[in-house]
Amino acid sequence: MTAAIESTGLGRRYGRQWALRDCTLRIPAGRIAGLVGPNGAGKTTLLHLAIGLLEPSAGSIEVFGISPRRNSKEVLAKVGFVAQDHPLYRGFRVDETLELGRRLNTTWDDDVARSRLARLGIPMSKRCGDLSGGQRAQVALCLALAKRPQLLMLDEPVSSLDPLARREFLQELMTAVADTGCTVLLSSHVLADVERVCDHLVILSNGSVQVASGIEELVSGHRLLVGPRRTGGDAVAGAEVVQATHGERESTLIVRTSGRILDPAWEQHEIGLEDLVLAYLRNTGAGTMPEPELAGAGEPR
């Protein structure tokens, strides 16, 4: 299976400060991957390294097996990028913006762009600066999609949008994926959206990859345990504790396990993605998760 993005020991330093460090991950083609982590975790840096806006300070990154810095033309032809806050030339009209995209890109599907915007009721004659936030986001998405990218990367695409515009944006994005089968990598703080649209997850914290996995494997590999509080630590046979919270008599643990917990003292529950992500974000020492084998699970079409 080809990887859309593959990085090995990837790092980027600004002065003495490492924004991203020893980042090794693989995002298979056909996935919709979510990139989450606190502000300053290195999400934007990773995206910028993947499109070749930044040069790695260490290690390497490849997009469909090609280096985005050394072969930037080749990579840019395959990649669409929607930067944070959907920057557009505010003085340009929508049709002028499309014309700019058409002239600047080697591949450009003007019909796709125009019919998409018409369906959304976005007038061609309006200046981008006069559009609503949701409309600007849709125009930015439209520009990225008109390139017919094999990989679409979006930096916080919905963070500035109201709930309705957010949903409409994701509808457009998911419909586009259904139509084209492109791979997506999007960073977001909205975990509910990530849960809704993504099938792959990368958690970054303090510039390191904490988790990189298919979401189904990730969720099925964790359990929420409730049981009587024990003296002598939180160890559970056959599992690694990600988070432990204690009452005086009862403990709640989030554990990573490859099988079932056999100890009958623990009441076992499935855990939702949002709670799981929060547990990892809270406990940044919970260790880097090795990339699990993805064979057979949730294969892309």
Add this chain to the structure above:
Amino acid sequence: MAAIAFRLDGRSGVPTYRQLTRQVHRALRLGVLERGDQLPTAREVVEALAINPNTVLRAYRDLEQQGLVQSRPGQGTFVVDVPPGPSLGDRQALRRGLERWVRDARRAGLDDEGIDTLVDVTLRDLASEEEIA
């Protein structure tokens, strides 16, 4: 228009593909979906719910493996079977038994939450018994 429209409970913690398969199971049991009915196309579901297309395909693949639906290339996904379950008569008898039990439980002082907990614990205990057996 397709026979059913899917909905999602974002707070349930149940994986999306399983929410979709459950809704189909439920619709089949209730007779809302019958043999020959067409499920919404993947694209329709994606457009309506803003979810990952792979998730819809995953749900449909599961249903196909269960022998309940069949995807016909270029046409769509159709219901071909209804899941085996108790007959109508059995179901009514079970339901009457359950009503009796719920009344007993209320008389014994259990509220709805207490009943929920007891049902959960019992299901779990029986499940682990079966696993050991």
